[in-house]
Amino acid sequence: MNDFLVSSSAAVKTSFHGYQRVHVVLGSESCDLDSAVSTLAMAYFLSRTSSGLQGGSPVLPVLNIPRSDFHLRADVLLLLREAGVAMETLVFRDEVDLARLHGDRRLVLTLVDHNVLHEPPADLMTHFLFFSTDSDLEGAVVEVIDHHQLQRAASFACPVTIETVASCATLVTERILSRAPEILDRQLALLLYGAMVVDSVNLSPQVGKGTVKDSQMVRLLQTLFPDLPHGGALYSSLHSAKFDLSGLSTDQILLKDMKVVAGGDVRVSVSSVFMSLDSFLCRKNLQQDLRLFCLSRRLDAAVAMTISFNAQSDEPVRQLALYSSSSPYRQQISHALLNAHGPAPCLSPLSSPYKDILAYHQGNALASRRKLLPVLARFLSDWWHREVHCGADGEEELEDQLDQPDMMTSDLAEEHPPHVYSASRHHRRRLGAEDYGSVEEDYCGGMMPPAPVNSLVDGCPLDGGFNQEALLEKFSRMGGVEERGSGQ
Template identity: 40%
Template sequence: MERFLQGCRAAVQHAEKTNRQLHVVLGNESCDLDSAVSSIVLAYYLAQTSDARLAFVPVLNTPRSEFPLRTECTFFLKERGVPEEYLVFRDEIDLHALHRAGLLSLSLVDHNVLPSGDVILEEVVTEVIDHRPLERRCNPKCCVTAELVGSCATLVTEKILMGASQILDTQVASLLHGTIVLDCVNMAPEAGKVTPKDSKYITLLESRFPDLPERSATFELLQKAKFDVSGLTTEQMLRKDLKVLSEEDINLAMSAIYVNLEAFLQRKDLHRDLSTFCQRHGYNVLVTMMIAFSERHEPFRQLAVYSRDERLRKSVCGALECSENPELQLSPLPSPYCDLQAYNQGNTFASRKKVLPVLKHLLSSGELVSAMQLGGAESSNPRKEAHRSCCSRTAGDQLPEGYGPLEEAGRDLTEEAELGCQGYRKQPDDPLLDEETPLPPTPMNSLVEGCPLDRGLPKLTAEAFLEKLNQITVTGSDASRTGDGEL
C-alpha cells in the first residue's frame, strides 16, 4: 500500500509532462472515514486489476489543511500504516486542468453526483459506488453500484471479494473492517445502521483474517478519536463542527466542541484566538456548545456566547435564556472575559440542531440587525430589553415552519444520517439541516445534533441510558397526541 501511494503522488506530479492518463477515485467532500478509506482501497484494487497504462489515484476530497479536523481519519490511517504524507488531497491536484488536457477519468465513492463546481467533470465519470439513493442520471458509459447499506466500504469489500480477493491483505482488510464497524455503530441492530450485507461482509473479512482487531475495541478507539480535539488549535476546534447563520450584515456562528467549558476557557491565548477567529471569518457572534461527560459518565452541555459587540452578545444571551422551545435551563457560570458569557445547560437533550432554530428566529426578527445599527448606543437597561423581547416572542410566536416541538427530540438524531433512518423529512427550503436523503443512514460524523445525548451508542454506556430515557419521553408524547387527536 505504501509503495502504491508513493506512486500515486509521483503520477499526479508528472501527469501532464508524461501525458499519462489518470483515473482518480474521488470521495465526497465531507472526507469522513468511509469516504477516505473507500477511495484509497478502491484505487488500490483498480491498480492491481486494471490496465497498467492508467495511473489510479485516490483523492481525498478536502484541502490538506482541513484534514486534521477529521480526527478519526488521521488516527485510523496512521494506526493502519497509511502515511498521511503520501496521500493526495483535492487542493494538490487540478482535476479541471487534467480534464481539459483529456487525461482524466473518474470513479466516485460515497457520493453519486458531483457538486455544481465540478459538474463539467460528470462526462468523465466511469464508475460510481455509493450507499445513498441514486440521484444521477442514467448513463450507459458509467457503471453504477448504489445500494442502501450502512457503509460504502461494505460495497467496496464486496467488489474486491467478488473480483480479485487475492489482493486483500491484513492491512487492506483492517481498513475496510474498521470503517464498516464505525459506520454501522459496532454492528449493533439497536442503532439502526447495519444491514444484512454489512454483517455478511464484516463476517467474511473476519473469517479470512482472524487476527483482525476485535470489533468493540476498534469501535471504541475510533469513537474516542473522532471527538479527540486535544491536538487541534483553537481555530481548528471551532471549525471542526461549525454552522453559520446569516441575515443582512450579521453572521452568527455556532460551534460544537467536545471538551468541558473549564478546559476550553483555560486554553492558552484563548481570548486572542476567539477575536482573531471571528475577525478572520467575519462572524459577529460566536456561540459555542461544549459536550462532555462527568466522572460518572453522565453527559452534560455548556454554552459560551462571545462577541465584542455588547448589544449583540446580550441579545443572543437573552434569546437563549428565554427560549421555551426548547427550554435550555441555562445557569450563568463565571467567565474570565467581559465579552464572553458562559452557561451550564440543564437540558442535556437540547442539541445544537434544536438551538439553531432559536438563533435563526432571533436573526430573522431583525433584533440583531437593529442592535448592530445602533452601534454602541446603550439603552438604560439593554439586558432587560433583550429579555423582554425574547420572552414575548418565544411565548407567543411559533418557530419558523419546519421545526417541530421539543417532543420530537427523540427523532432528532445524528445530523447526517439518523434523521433519514427514522423517516424524517426536512422542509425543502430549510437551510439549517444538512443536505440529506431518507435512506440509507450515512456514517455518523457528528454527535452534536443529538447523539450521544439523544440517540446514544447501544449497550452499557451513558449514551444508551439517555437513548432509552428519550424513547420513553417520545413514546409518552406520541401517546398523548393519539389520545388528544392533535397538539
C-alpha cells in the first residue's frame, strides 16, 4: 500500500495534471481511527480493482481534517506508524480543492464512515476560493459505505452500503475479502484489525458494541495473519494513546474527536471527550474557552460527551455537557437530548458551576455519540423546516411544544420530515428530471422516497455465510505464486 500512497500524494502536488477524473475517498470530519483506516483501505481497494476509475485516473484517500490537526489523533498516529505508513504520503482536506475539482467536473467521490455531506470545518471555509459547503459536492458522490444511521436521500445513481456494526472498517474488510482478497497483506490487515478492535472494545461482551460481523472479520484476519498482535494488548495501547490529553488545551480536546450537525443556519458540534465530566468542568476558564471555540468555528452550541471508566468495574461512564451562550438554544437542544430514544441516553441533570453550561449524567452507556447525532440532526432539520415554512408562527409553535415535557423529538420528526432540496437538485441534475420523478415533492408532502440500494435491502456478500475454508485455500495458493507483500 505504501507505493499507492506515494503515487496518490504525488498526483496532488501536480494538481492532477493530465487526468480527466480524480476518484476521492473521503472519511468523516472526525478523522478518528475508524475513519482514517477506512479511507486508506477503501481507496487502496478501488485502486487495485475494476471498481476504480479506468484509464489510469488516480484514486485519492483524503483525511477529512487539516494536516495541522492530525497530531491530536494520537491513536491514529500510533497505528499508522506500527503499520509502516509514512505520514508524508497522507493527504489532508486542506491540501486538495474538492470544490474546484467538482466545478471542473473532474471529481468522483466515495464516502466512508459517513453518508451525508455537511458544511466543512470553519477553518477550511476560507482556505479555498471556490469553497462553499460540502453539500455542493453531493452530485459527485458515487458510493457510500457507512455504519451510521442513514441520513441521505435516495438515489439510483449512488449505491449505499449501511449496516449497524461497531466499525466501518468491518464493512471495508468484508468488501476486500469478498471481492479482492489477493490485495490483503499484513500491513493492510493490521490497520483494519486495529480499527475493529478499538471500535468494538476488543469485542468485549460486557460493553456490547461488537456485532457478529465485527467478530467474524476480526477472527478471519487473525486466522489469515497469525502474527497480528494480541487484541487485548493492541486495544490497550491504542486506547491509552486516544485518552492521553496531557498538554492539550480545551480547544484541542474538543477538536480531537468532533463532529458537527446543522439545520439551516444552526450549527452544533458534538465532541467525544476522554475524561470525566468533573475534570472537564474544572478546567480553568472553561466557559470563556467554549465561547471562543464556538465563535471561531461559527457554532451555536457545543456538546461534550465525556467518557471515563469506573475504577472498580472498569465499565464506561458517560456524562454530557451542553454549552451555548444563547438560552433558547440551550433549552431547545437540551429538550431534544432529554427526550431522545432508540436508545434513550437516560440523562439526569447535574449541577454546573457555569450559567451557560448544562451538565447531565448519562444512565445508558450504550447511547454513544453515533446514536445521539441523528437525534440532533432530526431536531435541527425540523427546526429549520418550521422556520423556512412557518416563519414566526413556527417558532411560537416550537416554543409551545418545548413547554410540554412529554413531547418527544421523534414525534416532531415524524410529523415534519426533513426536506431534501439540495440533495434532490443534485440527484435530478445527474439523473435527469424525468428519471428522478417527483421524489422531492412527494417527500416534502410526507411520502418517503424509495429505499436506497444498500446492504440492509439487498443483503451483503456474507449474508449466506462466509466460506472461510475456501478463502484460506485461496490464500494458500496465492502464497505459492507471489509473496504476500508484493501488493504494496
